[in-house]
Amino acid sequence: MTLRIGVDVGGTKILAVAVDDAGLESGRVRRPTGWGGEAVADGIADVVRELAGDRTDVSIGLGVPGQIVPGSGVVEHALNLGIERFDLAGALVERVGIRPVVDNDVRFAAVGARSARPGAGSLAYLNLGTGVAAGIVDETGPRRGARGAAGEIGHVPVDPSGPLCRCGQRGCIEALAGGSAVAERWGRPDALPVRAVFDAADAADPRAAALRDDLVRGVAAAVRLLVLATDVDVVVLGGGIAALGERLLDPVCDELRESSAASGFLLSLRLAERVELVPRGMPVGAVGAALGSGAAVSGGARATLAALDGVDAHAVR
Numbered sequence: 001m002t003l004r005i006g007v008d009v010g011g012t013k014i015l016a017v018a019v020d021d022a023g024l025e026s027g028r029v030r031r032p033t034g035w036g037g038e039a040v041a042d043g044i045a046d047v048v049r050e051l052a053g054d055r056t057d058v059s060i061g062l063g064v065p066g067q068i069v070p071g072s073g074v075v076e077h078a079l080n081l082g083i084e085r086f087d088l089a090g091a092l093v094e095r096v097g098i099r100p101v102v103d104n105d106v107r108f109a110a111v112g113a114r115s116a117r118p119g120a121g122s123l124a125y126l127n128l129g130t131g132v133a134a135g136i137v138d139e140t141g142p143r144r145g146a147r148g149a150a151g152e153i154g155h156v157p158v159d160p161s162g163p164l165c166r167c168g169q170r171g172c173i174e175a176l177a178g179g180s181a182v183a184e185r186w187g188r189p190d191a192l193p194v195r196a197v198f199d200a201a202d203a204a205d206p207r208a209a210a211l212r213d214d215l216v217r218g219v220a221a222a223v224r225l226l227v228l229a230t231d232v233d234v235v236v237l238g239g240g241i242a243a244l245g246e247r248l249l250d251p252v253c254d255e256l257r258e259s260s261a262a263s264g265f266l267l268s269l270r271l272a273e274r275v276e277l278v279p280r281g282m283p284v285g286a287v288g289a290a291l292g293s294g295a296a297v298s299g300g301a302r303a304t305l306a307a308l309d310g311v312d313a314h315a316v317r
């Protein structure tokens with residue numbers, strides 16, 4: 001019996017869950033994220049201690065918004081955490097005596113999203129947050145790629161006349177559909193800028209309607225790209241922007257149908273039928289990290305998640 005603890009380390013908060021052998025969530029903790037590697041590790045150690053209690057048979061998975069040096073627990077370029085390069089796994093060993101599995105947060109979220117779909121085949125999790133990225137997972141586990149960059153589709157240009165992207169290109173998916181890019185183009189101090197854009201568009205503000213159209217086009221392009229490149233069974237929309245729910249999903253599906261109308265091939269892929277929203281309220285990032293916490297990272301680019309197949313992941317919801 002091992003208690004699996006999954007930690008989703010975000011730019012503002014750490015959200016952690018404990019999952020028991022039956023796949024049941026047995027605890028959930030959240031706290032603010034510190035700034036810089038040592039402070040981030042301190043915060044993670046605190047939530048692990050709180051969830052583990054007296055248990056010693058504990059495995060830990062950490063989902064981090066950055067790149068992980070393949071086969072290591074070293075985090076790079078996690079700029080939202082104030083980390084340029086930091087041995088996060090080593091820092092956790094020092095603090096709690098357990099070596100965690102560290103992976104990209106979106107990749108773990110894909111594992112969590114797949115666990116919510118019993119009998120699921122392959123799945124792409126499209127994270128619509130301040131930026132745009134995807135995690136791709138099938139029955140053998142998440143796809144990492146040669147340099148750990150599989151799924152980083154935010155900077156694929158899809159509109160040569162689109163807005164400039166912070167990466168220097170024009171018309172990237174992220175420049176159209178990333179929360180930061182939308183907020184910057186909107187230019188008003190709203191707490192939830194993307195929601196404010198949708199509200200203003202509903203109220204017939206033409207500039208907001210144009211921004212919303214761009215966002216919908218960007219998300220649809222990402223879905224099309226993921227299906228054409230990987231032929232996943234389903235693309236799950238998650239992240240802060242996906243909290244818009246049907247207000248986002250419906251126009252994205254409309255756009256996918258309209259843009260496919262002239263092509264028998266695209267129509268045959270039934271893109272609109274393969275998109276869905278992440279289950280409301282389910283912490284997919286933390287759950288995926290817990291489910292992936294037992295997987296070996298050393299010696300292979302691909303973790304073995306076969307052990308997860310027996311998990312009644314529905315119960316994790």
Ligand SMILES: [Zn+2]
Nearest residue numbers: 155165167172
């Ligand atoms: Zn870009």
